[in-house]
Amino acid sequence: MKITYALLISIFLVISFTSCNVKGFFVKPGDDPQWVDPNPQPKAGAIAELPGEKVFKSKCAACHQANGKGLPGSYPPLVGSKLLNTEPTTPIRIVLHGIQGPIVREGQSYNGAMTPHKDILNDLEIAEVLTYARSQWGNTGAAVTEDEVKAVRAKTASQTVSYTEADLTKPL
Numbered sequence: 001m002k003i004t005y006a007l008l009i010s011i012f013l014v015i016s017f018t019s020c021n022v023k024g025f026f027v028k029p030g031d032d033p034q035w036v037d038p039n040p041q042p043k044a045g046a047i048a049e050l051p052g053e054k055v056f057k058s059k060c061a062a063c064h065q066a067n068g069k070g071l072p073g074s075y076p077p078l079v080g081s082k083l084l085n086t087e088p089t090t091p092i093r094i095v096l097h098g099i100q101g102p103i104v105r106e107g108q109s110y111n112g113a114m115t116p117h118k119d120i121l122n123d124l125e126i127a128e129v130l131t132y133a134r135s136q137w138g139n140t141g142a143a144v145t146e147d148e149v150k151a152v153r154a155k156t157a158s159q160t161v162s163y164t165e166a167d168l169t170k171p172l
């Protein structure tokens, strides 16, 4: 008889102990640390960054804006820009040595000075950032190669000041 009582009591204890939320006694809700993937993969269907996009965002977008529309009166738009979409030596010269002085784009006057990037970006980075900008926002310029940038860099090595619009109308 004694054994049966002891057995029943232990069964009762086991059942009542396991049926209550043991963890809930000691761990407050919200204590569980969220597992964070240290090496996140892009979600399926996410669009990978294009070559040149990173350079554009870090070196051009502060002035010309991520959407290429610029800021009226301060930074001209790259969307539809003739000097960007023309034969490649022109935009390469602009990125290497900068452009300064008065210009009028879409009825807006600009009289600024763009930073020369010859010591900031290498030939491949310039090729990729121009290829990117020439293919975005409806732009139509063809891809620019690293060799084209290299050739223009060599040919314009003695250039010490930024170009004016008039300088750029002369073929290299």
Ligand code: HEC
Binding pocket: 056, 059, 060, 061, 062, 063, 064, 074, 075, 076, 077, 078, 081, 082, 083, 084, 091, 094, 095, 099, 100, 101, 102, 103, 105, 110, 111, 112, 113, 114, 115, 117, 129, 130, 133
């Ligand atoms: C510090 C601001 C600034 C940054 C950074 C900058 N630009 Fe410019 N950019 C200008 C200004 C200002 C002009 C117009 C200068 C003038 O008034 O003559 C210009 C003009 C241009 C033009 C000529 C547009 C036209 O239609 O005449 C191109 C092309 C261009 N930038 C491309 C780039 C690219 C590509 C980058 C990044 C590698 C870049 N810019 C970074 C300020 C900037």
